Amino acid sequence: MEKIRNVLWSVLKKNHLERRLKEAMIFVYYEEIVGEKLARVSKPIFFRGDTLFIGVESPVWAHQLLFFKTEILEKINSFLSFPLVKDIRFQVCRLNGTKKTISEDKGAYKVEIPHKKKQMVYNIASGIEDEKLRNKFIELMTKDIEFKIKRGESIVHSHRQEHGGTH
Numbered sequence: 001m002e003k004i005r006n007v008l009w010s011v012l013k014k015n016h017l018e019r020r021l022k023e024a025m026i027f028v029y030y031e032e033i034v035g036e037k038l039a040r041v042s043k044p045i046f047f048r049g050d051t052l053f054i055g056v057e058s059p060v061w062a063h064q065l066l067f068f069k070t071e072i073l074e075k076i077n078s079f080l081s082f083p084l085v086k087d088i089r090f091q092v093c094r095l096n097g098t099k100k101t102i103s104e105d106k107g108a109y110k111v112e113i114p115h116k117k118k119q120m121v122y123n124i125a126s127g128i129e130d131e132k133l134r135n136k137f138i139e140l141m142t143k144d145i146e147f148k149i150k151r152g153e154s155i156v157h158s159h160r161q162e163h164g165g166t167h
Contacts, residue, residue: 004127017124020144022084023047024137026076028130033079034072038065043095050086052076055093062090111146121145 031039042065045055054072056062065072069088077083121141128134 007127017141019084020140021128021133021137022080024133024140025080026052026085027140028133028136029079033075038068038072041065041095042090045091045093050084051089052085052087053089053091055095056090057092057095059092062092065090111149113142113145113149117145118142 026033027044030044034042041061042054042056045053047053054065056065069090073085073088076085121138125134125138125141128137
């Protein structure tokens with residue numbers, strides 16, 4: 001009998017979600033990857049292609065971390081066992097976890113994610129044993145779907161679009 005782990009990885013690869021899971025691992029294990037000192041003044045905030053954007057508390061820290069950019073990149077990619085991140089950019093932002101107020105985030109609006117998409121994410125995530133990683137994976141996948149809906153992208157896989165939409 002095939003292990004659930006192997007089945008999960010094959011499903012993730014088939015649905016091109018393996019990369020998302022690896023990205024989620026960076027968010028969950030960031031302190032373990034870069035060390036406590038760097039994690040106190042920085043945190044990963046988002047990916048754009050192969051570039052990881054890391055939030056820092058101040059322009060001074062952004063400049064200082066430029067000196068460690070190559071080392072951070074190597075630590076992240078060696079943790080993942082393959083080079084997922086090609087570049088790192090540092091961006092000044094709040095790290096204390098406070099949420100933006102409505103007036104600060106005027107362009108945001110709530111997007112309704114179709115139930116089938118939510119269910120797909122939860123079904124895939126159910127095979128992830130590590131609770132923190134599972135929750136981060138769900139959060140990232142949900143944000144990705146919301147982003148695609150806001151941009152007007154189809155969230156139906158291309159192989160299904162050819163056959164008249166979802167089945």
